[in-house]
Amino acid sequence: MNLFIIGDIENFGYNSDFQDIYVQFDTNGEIEGVLLRYQHSYIPYAKTKIDIKNFIKVITEDPDLVMVSGKEELVSQIGEHIPFQKVKKTFFAELKNNSIRNEVEHNYLVKKASLKDVERMFELQVQIEEFDFGPEAKQSYIRTIETNTGRSFYIENHEGKVISLASTTAENTYSGMVVGVCSHPDVRQKGLASIVMSELCLELLSEGKSLCLFYDNPRAGRIYKRLGFKDIGKWSMAYPN
Template identity: 25%
Template sequence: MIYKCDENNREELLNFLYQEPIVNLFAIGDIETYGFEHFDLDVWAYVNGRAEIVGALVRYKENIMPIHGEEFEGFDTFLPLIQSLTPLYISGSEEAIVQYEAEFEAFEKEESCLAECHELKMEVPLIKQVLPLEKDDIASYLDCLKEIGMKKQQTMEEITNELDLNLNTIQIIKDETGKIISTGRIAVETKDSAMIVAVGTIENYRNEGYATAIVASLVNYCIKKNKKACLFYSDPNVGRVFQKLGFEDTKKWIMLTSNE
């Protein structure tokens, strides 16, 4: 049986999601941040014959996250619901998403490894150059993201609002002219984890250790808040750098992206 969740279901649903707190970080973070009445968020739970939650489906904006194991009895219930939501993205752990791939053949598939870090295991001298983003640098920051090639970006208004609310987790490095050349940020946090995303360096400054310094700074941010730092990577060479920093691989993550 499937039902749409509200505040009355919060405790039971979060207990289910916290069985795998790293894999379900985005879903947990969305629920803890927005609650069940926000227009950008919808959550459904699937229960078995013993009234136990064995699956969840989370919609955050155009992204759909099916959350369940390999042998999921509610697949035939989730699939038509996902199709009716016409998502641009379908993402989640490999064990869940592989069950839907054949039904979304037109979607582009991207695989990543999800890694977590409890503590830094190497010194990063360039970390001294890492700074928090200030309002005067927002335009330069957005230009940096474009130059790096990141398609999905926050708006200037959204970033300004985060700074006003003291929620800024964007870290930057500037060159000698004041141009932002490397950056990264925390996308979502739960009570015990945080996801590092949008890490990159513009082309002329790559392979100098700047992105590593950004990640190290964000890991320190997480450590100070007694949280695990998490991130995705798809390049094995990049993964080896993160492993030297102290990251350990957990599960494979799959993103299906609509071509429309």
């Protein structure tokens, strides 16, 4: 559940201008809660309950607030004090090394992406209606590849266009977050997403990392569970506009 917080601290430290980490202490001086700011998005976490007054103060002082995301119960607490216009609730699932199953057999060539593939990957994702990709998405791909905080696997057609894709982001010593799983509308229902997902998962698991992902589409959930993902909670993303 703390993949983003762990990954961002590990990868970007405490002195990045786009990131801050606020800590909530108990009466014994032990850390019991954390609030991460990454650019203008915030992730709260607490073992029991958050320091709602101070968490709200930090978040609302940001005039360019984009999103608050985290465990459903924590985001709901914050939502009682901030008038979010949209809240997206998803299932949060995890895959560990001892639970992967049904490795997909296929005849497709699956490739691991490099910087030269970013433009083609982005061209696929902007065609996916379910995704809301802005101009910053392309730069995010570039950053994850350059910093080794994410990777992508894809299948291309005979014209060299990417037709199926699965990626990770926020990778750290322990885990990686699966994002952007998709296939071109013309080639759906052919198992391509399962193929690229399988290749992606096997590589991370071979490195001793677990994988996590969000999903709200039951069809996608069935694909992930066939690979061995198990639901471990719910994750909410709340937007002020």
